[in-house]
Amino acid sequence: MPDATATMTMDKGLDHTIIGESTKSFIDGQKGVLEYVGIDIDTLARSSTFEETCFLLLNDRLPDAAELDAFTARLRSNYDLSDRMWAAVAALPPEAAPMHVLQTMVAMLALEDPDCDNQSREAEEAKAIRVLGATPAIIANFDRLRRGLEPVRPRGEDNVATSFLRMLTGETPGEASAKALDVCLILHADHGINASTFATMVVMGTESDMYSAITAAIGTLRGPLHGGANERVMYMLQGIGGVGAVEDFVLGRLSRKEKIPGFGHRVYKAIDPRATYLKTFAESIAAETGNEDLFRMSRGIEEIMDAQVGEKGIHPNVDFYSATTYFSLGLAIDLFTPIFAMSRNAGWAAHALERFDDNRLIRPRCQYTGPHGAPYIPMDER
């Protein structure tokens, strides 16, 4: 509508648009601060658990012991898949991309939920917890099956990180490994209104449902401009070849004005607050799993980058040390982004429910630049 758009503002990336209020996470990129509901991310990584962090994001407060028990039990009751879902996982083409697998299987969860058309607040939250609970079994068992292994069912007594690693490897994970993954899940659980979180808001805006919202978010996270940065870090580390080649590699890239994956962040100009604690984990897990050289390469890159471009505010971000951590944990590189999704489910659900509570249809306009009054020329005159 030409009259209406004349008074409107063009904002192709919504860089200048605030889409609403939120109490979930606060980012101060200049100071290197990330808080979930006011609590510093580094403190949460050191003291909390992924389960408690999920409760925090969904409820805007920490749980007491009984509440945490109840929430955890609810999450665990959703770990296992239905027979139909197990059959669907077994029928997946082994060459499929794991993010597309996750998207398909989360959409499929809706098909057999008898409460799917119940769109109360409680039902939408229950759908979110179902997705949160079922995601680890989907990712881990798709990976097992494509490796020719038998599926492993989740055990109700494991936390999310332990459950995922046990299904993936078929063995009880070491304490340090499970803790490292738990920390990674805490660190990735929310990050303001990023593109995938915004996708959940667009979907919920039409009064659609949580399954549809998270399915859309997974498809959005899949894009290389969003998820996938830690995969690129890992491919870079594998390509360097060894600790001795690090300096030439980094200086060569910088001299050609090429970016180094895992360094710098659109938001953080100070150190990414998620990287600090993760680095110590990356080191211990690498040592425990015989990947010391991988960690030494990472440290080497960081030191050279710090000397070269540290004063420009280019520092390692959360992806840089999560790559080393995930690889040391034995994860296939194409599972890095699905694990990001496994964690971000919490933030997606929290923001989608926040929107549910104060909903508004999201419908921008476009500036029409095509022709007007064009004739329909009959085929024989074209």
Place this chain on the structure above:
Amino acid sequence: MPDATATMTMDKGLDHTIIGESTKSFIDGQKGVLEYVGIDIDTLARSSTFEETCFLLLNDRLPDAAELDAFTARLRSNYDLSDRMWAAVAALPPEAAPMHVLQTMVAMLALEDPDCDNQSREAEEAKAIRVLGATPAIIANFDRLRRGLEPVRPRGEDNVATSFLRMLTGETPGEASAKALDVCLILHADHGINASTFATMVVMGTESDMYSAITAAIGTLRGPLHGGANERVMYMLQGIGGVGAVEDFVLGRLSRKEKIPGFGHRVYKAIDPRATYLKTFAESIAAETGNEDLFRMSRGIEEIMDAQVGEKGIHPNVDFYSATTYFSLGLAIDLFTPIFAMSRNAGWAAHALERFDDNRLIRPRCQYTGPHGAPYIPMDER
């Protein structure tokens, strides 16, 4: 980031935001105009075909005869499903909601596309044509299977409308029926940047792919604030009971200030230009299929509404007569929105590719209204 958001604008529904340029469709709600690439929608409905309209939206011009043949052949080569997809359709729970089925199956198309990770313009367009081609078989055969019928494979010589109706009923559709559906597909193929089309842009913004974009769009269209209006029209018509009860029903609703489904439109204040030609089809199909009373009820509602609120700009919209048309064609009411998706695939793909050509990550901010510097209180002190 508090400093940045201070200079930003709050726009919760993006009502005041132009998200970019587009050459696809032009809407003038005051004058009741809808054009696809400059060509009036009523002219297209009367003279074009769904296949030609898809080409128009994707290429910004009408095809010549050879181009239309090539495009149609390409579309038809994607009609049939793989053995794995047929097995997946057969394994669907019969009680599933058709929109969730469609979302799951479109996501699944990505899993076995060997070109899925090819993100060239050509590959993304090929993915769109694959979705466009495969959607009718998915919807029609899910409906057959839940009715306990054997699946029916598509025939390569049918156009989309004929193919869909043949699979659905197992019989060659009458010419008028196939033409009516074809007209409905033309009328629903695009409509500016609505919520589902915007969802494709958010997904493509991260350089994700067409399958992910259309999957997100289906989940967005599913919401009752977007798709689903013609389903509500049909439930209303069924609830009235008969032609004689129309007047009391409409006047009763109006006196209670209740809305009448299928009347009025957020954008159109004049007559919805998509309703005009469709009405004549609704009448002929209703007559042909013995649903004259249904059409008489619709006409009756329109006449009373016109007398009562016509001067306020409340007129029947595209959903009003598509409901009668779809019902007369024998379609289950919960297939109305999936058929909307079957058509809107074209617009989704056109806008997603337009964004691909001039991409930008879409990432708004939120106004953080939660606490700062909150302590992590240990569990035993909570």
